[in-house]
Amino acid sequence: MRKLIIAIDGPAAAGKSSAAKNLAKRLGYLYLDSGALYRAIAWKLLQEGINPESQAEVEAAAQSIEIELRLKGEQTEIWVQQVEATPSLRQPEVTRTSSIISTYPGVRKKLLSIQRSIGSGGGVVMEGRDIGTVVFPEADVKFYLDATTPVRGLRRHKEMELKGIPSDLEKTTREIEERDLKDRQRHVAPLKKSEDAIVIDSTPLNLEEVILCMLQEVEKKLAAKQGGTGHIKKLK
Ligand code: CDP
Numbered sequence: 001m002r003k004l005i006i007a008i009d010g011p012a013a014a015g016k017s018s019a020a021k022n023l024a025k026r027l028g029y030l031y032l033d034s035g036a037l038y039r040a041i042a043w044k045l046l047q048e049g050i051n052p053e054s055q056a057e058v059e060a061a062a063q064s065i066e067i068e069l070r071l072k073g074e075q076t077e078i079w080v081q082q083v084e085a086t087p088s089l090r091q092p093e094v095t096r097t098s099s100i101i102s103t104y105p106g107v108r109k110k111l112l113s114i115q116r117s118i119g120s121g122g123g124v125v126m127e128g129r130d131i132g133t134v135v136f137p138e139a140d141v142k143f144y145l146d147a148t149t150p151v152r153g154l155r156r157h158k159e160m161e162l163k164g165i166p167s168d169l170e171k172t173t174r175e176i177e178e179r180d181l182k183d184r185q186r187h188v189a190p191l192k193k194s195e196d197a198i199v200i201d202s203t204p205l206n207l208e209e210v211i212l213c214m215l216q217e218v219e220k221k222l223a224a225k226q227g228g229t230g231h232i233k234k235l236k
Pocket of ligand 1: 036098129
C-alpha cells in the first residue's frame with residue numbers, strides 16, 4: 001500500500017517541528033520542515049547582502065539558490081550552494097528575513113516544486129503553513145496544530161535559551177505574533193486551516209500527547225485505506 005502524505009500546518013512555535021519529527025520517526029517516514037527551506041533562502045540572501053524588502057531582487061536571486069537536503073542519520077542537514085546552513089537557520093535575523101521573503105510569489109513557486117518533488121511519492125510528514133492547503137491539498141491526513149499565544153511565546157523563548165540564542169520572553173512573543181499576522185495576511189498561500197484538517201490545540205498537551213493524538217488519526221486513515229483494522233501495535 002502506498003505510504004501516506006501527512007501535512008501539519010499551524011502558527012509559529014505551536015510544536016509542529018517536534019511533533020512532525022517524532023511522528024515521522026515512529027512511522028518510518030521522512031520528515032520535512034518546509035520552514036527550513038524559507039530560512040535557507042533568507043540565510044543566503046543575508047550572506048549576499050541582498051535587501052529582503054526588495055521583492056524583484058529577492059525573486060531573481062532566489063531562482064539560482066541551490067538547496068540540498070542531506071540525510072545524516074535521523075537529522076536532515078540543509079546545504080545551500082555546497083555550504084551547510086543548518087546551524088545558522090534559527091538565528092533571529094534569518095527568522096525575520098524568512099517571514100518577509102515568504103510573501104513573494106517567486107520564492108514560494110521555487111520552493112513549491114522542491115517540496116512536491118520530495119513528498120509526492122508518499123511516506124512523508126511535512127510541516128509548515130500551507131502544506132495541507134497548497135503544497136499537498138490531496139494529503140492523506142492533515143493536522144492544524146495550534147496553541148495560545150502566551151504558551152507559544154514561552155515555548156519559543158525556552159527553545160532559544162536552550163540553543164544558546166539570547167531571548168527576551170516579551171520580545172519573542174511579540175515577534176511570533178507579528179510573523180503569524182504576516183503569514184495570515186499575505187496574498188499567496190496564507191496560513192489558514194484547511195477545511196479538512198484535524199485541529200489539535202496543544203495548549204494543555206505535552207509532546208507525547210500530541211503525537212498519540214496524531215497517531216490515532218493516522219491509524220484510522222490506514223485502517224480505512226486497508227478496509228480493515230489498523231496496526232496500532234506495530235506503530236507504538
Ligand atoms: O519554526 P517557526 O514556526 O518559527 O518557523 P518556520 O516554520 O521555520 O518558518 C519560518 C517562516 O517561513 C514563517 O514565519 C513563514 O513566514 C515561512 N513559511 C511559509 O511561509 N510557509 C511554509 N510552508 C513554511 C514557512
